[in-house]
Amino acid sequence: MAKIKLTDQQQRRIDSNHQARAEKTSDGMHGLVIGQAGHQLDVETSDGVVRCSRRKNIGAIVTGDNVVLEAVPPNEYVITAVLPRTSLLARPDFRGQMKAIAANLDRIFIICSVRPELNEGLIDRYLVAAETLGITPVLVLNKIDLADDEQQLNILRDRVSLYAKLGYELIESSAKNQQGIDALLNSLHMHTSIMVGQSGVGKSSLVNALLPEVNIKTKEISESTNKGMHTTSASRLYHLPKGGSLIDSPGVREFGMWQVSAEELFDGFVEFREYKGLCKFSNCQHKSEPQCAILEAIEAKEISESRYESYKRILESLTE
Ligand SMILES: Nc1nc2c(ncn2[C@@H]2O[C@H](COP(=O)(O)OP(=O)(O)OP(=O)(O)O)[C@@H](O)[C@H]2O)c(=O)[nH]1
Ligand SMILES: [Mg+2]
Ligand SMILES: [Zn+2]
Structure with missing residues (x-):
């Protein structure tokens, strides 16, 4: 008796698992990418962590991405879409x-x-x-x-x-x-x-x-x-x-920045922001122009010389 009862229970569980999986895959099963292994990705799902391949032409997929995946029987998974990112x-x-x-x-x-x-x-x-x-x-x-x-x-x-x-x-x-x-x-x-x-x-x-x-x-x-x-x-x-x-994340030797515009770079130095638009010339490069608000702030020790030098080095690298 006990054996049959157990089998019934197991059967019900298997049925309900199948049902759950079918429901999930009908609108795509969702997961969180927690790591990479070569070209494959480790994705955390309600079924645990699964190693996935990816459908072609869906762009970069990285750790932290929320993705949609499909189960490919018997036991493979493929990422079919990446959900919109906040960053x-x-x-x-x-x-x-x-x-x-x-x-x-x-x-x-x-x-x-x-x-x-x-x-x-x-x-x-x-x-x-x-x-x-x-x-x-x-x-x-x-x-x-x-x-x-x-x-x-x-x-x-x-x-x-x-x-x-x-x-x-x-x-x-x-x-x-x-x-x-x-x-x-x-x-x-x-x-x-x-x-x-x-x-x-x-x-x-x-x-x-x-x-x-x-x-x-x-x-x-x-x-x-x-x-x-x-x-x-x-x-x-x-x-x-x-x-x-x-x-x-893996350590870096340097952190290149060419995707940043000159304006974003300026805003990226938080202490520069309050001087925005205050230079005499609207196209001031903050290099040696007269009445440059940034150069004056450095003179007044409100902006540190070292941060300004750093800003200039990054600015030069943007135009290289
Ligand atoms: N004395 C001391 N050693 C540390 C400390 N933190 C890490 N280490 C040692 O520094 C070495 C490098 O540490 P990792 O944790 O591998 O450095 P990582 O930043 O992850 O390096 P990458 O993975 O190469 O980017 C190891 O030998 C660590 O034991 C610390 O607070 N004090
Ligand atoms: Mg490390
Ligand atoms: Zn200026």
Whole structure:
């Protein structure tokens, strides 16, 4: 008897699963892309995580994308559409072609560290990208345990304090000593965030520290160059236990910006905005023109010289 009863139950479950799947596929089954494996994508669905191929000609699909998929019996899945995105972080690859990094983000954690040493030029580029996309940036100074002494730490703190003065949230952390983890969790809560930055600054180590059940591979930086080994090769999304998600991304050498217009670049430097339209000449390039509001603000120490130099370097790269 027991055996028959069980079989009935199983049959009902199988029937209802079939029914559910048929309903889902009739208007497409929905899923969230959580990672990539070669040309295939890992998609989280109500049936669990499935590895999918993709229909041709539907454009880039990246981690964070909401997609529609179809089951191809017996057990394959194919992505047939990408749902509209709220944001798409992208950068030019080494061939100058646009490479999408992640979609539907609302926060970007710019990770920098004591070693490799922080690079303000790169931070500024990420800030411009975040401002252009309307994503909130958060700056993280990681590996503070590696500072030789209080003096070195204070010099670094002084350098990053510029960004706090501009109104950006700034978090100090050590993935090694579990420092700053609560502050990071607070800032990540309920958001869809990505960790970006140079290779070896400790992005994956921070994800491991934030989510103890996750165990991403990390690798020591080169002793001779103090540079990371490009350990993470694809972006991957992890869920935060109290809500929100976090994407770990591969480290970069640089962050090219040619998709940004000169005006977006200007607006991307938040402290420049209040001087917009105040220069004597409406087509002012803010280089050496008389009565340039930006140059005057630098003179008055209201805009930092280093941020202005950074702006000029990015502007030059846009026209190269
Ligand atoms: N001392 C110290 N070492 C750290 C800290 N965070 C990370 N590391 C070490 O730094 C090295 C690089 O860390 P990863 O987490 O692989 O760096 P990543 O930013 O993910 O690098 P990519 O994946 O290449 O972009 C590893 O050897 C980590 O153990 C930290 O807070 N303190
Ligand atoms: Mg990594
Ligand atoms: Zn000007």
